[in-house]
Amino acid sequence: MSITVLEAMKLDTFKNFRLIAGHRGFENKIERVGILDYEYDKRIEGQLYKGQFEKAQFVISSLLFAKDDASLIFDAVKCLLNDKVKGLSFKVNRF
Secondary structure: OOEEHHHHHOOHHHOOOOOOOOHHHOOOEEOEEEEEOOOOOOOOOOOOOOOOOOOOEEEEEOOHHHOOOOHHHHHHHHHHHHOOOOEEEEOOOOO
C-alpha cells in the first residue's frame, strides 16, 4: 500500500511540517519510510554513499551528519535523488 506525498502532508503527524521545495512531487507515491542517520557522514571510513535508500522511500533525518559541514547536505540530497526517494523530511533550525 502506498500514499502520495500530498496525502502524507494532510496527516496529523505532519501538521507542523512545511513543504519548502518540490511542489510538483505532490503525487509521488511513498511506499516505505527510511531514516537517514549517519549514511552520508564522510568521517566514517569506507562509508558508501550511493544506494543507501530504496526507490519510493520517504526519508526522515535530523541531518546530524552535517552538523559541522553543511555542504554534506547538498551531497546527500544528490545521492537521495539518485536513489529515487520520494521525499526528505528534516527539522529546521536544529543546530
